[in-house]
Amino acid sequence: MNILVLGLGNILLGDEGVGVHVVNELIKRYSFIPEIDIVDGGTKGLDLLPILEARDRVLIIDAVDFEKAPGYIGILENREIPAVLHSKLSVHHIGLGEVLLASEMLGIMPQEICLIGIQPLTLETGIGLSPVLASRIDELLRRVIEKLNLWGVECKERSSDVSCGTIKDNP
Numbered sequence: 001m002n003i004l005v006l007g008l009g010n011i012l013l014g015d016e017g018v019g020v021h022v023v024n025e026l027i028k029r030y031s032f033i034p035e036i037d038i039v040d041g042g043t044k045g046l047d048l049l050p051i052l053e054a055r056d057r058v059l060i061i062d063a064v065d066f067e068k069a070p071g072y073i074g075i076l077e078n079r080e081i082p083a084v085l086h087s088k089l090s091v092h093h094i095g096l097g098e099v100l101l102a103s104e105m106l107g108i109m110p111q112e113i114c115l116i117g118i119q120p121l122t123l124e125t126g127i128g129l130s131p132v133l134a135s136r137i138d139e140l141l142r143r144v145i146e147k148l149n150l151w152g153v154e155c156k157e158r159s160s161d162v163s164c165g166t167i168k169d170n171p
Contacts, residue, residue: 008062015120019061064117072119
């Protein structure tokens with residue numbers, strides 16, 4: 001099974017960078033059997049297309065405008081995902097919608113895609129998450145782990161004295 005966990009967002013725009021923060025925490029806190037790819041997709045847009053190719057399953061973590069209270073976590077799957085992208089938070093959302101459409105048109109769409117999103121509080125320039133989103137990181141991680149478990153991935157917590165490893169960056 002070829003599984004990708006993809007964190008999206010711009011870490012210079014407050015809560016908009018939540019996907020990147022979550023994948024960093026995932027690498028720091030867990031190891032995975034079988035091994036999976038965890039990628040900081042940042043704001044790469046269409047440059048993400050090659051990384052989706054030949055994937056069976058893709059789990060995306062991102063800030064999403066669900067039109068709910070800040071900190072709300074929603075899970076969307078497969079064809080539900082493009083519908084939520086009508087409300088763009090930043091430039092990378094345009095790219096995500098285009099990437100999904102292009103991957104479908106090229107016949108390289110993964111069998112299963114899941115988006116775990118969280119409603120941001122602020123998108124203002126600044127490094128770090130708002131207290132609202134920072135307090136929800138553990139819940140986001142829990143939901144990511146649950147989904148990976150459903151996909152047959154064993155997620156083991158690392159002990160605090162184990163090396164963290166490194167996050168992959170999109171080439």
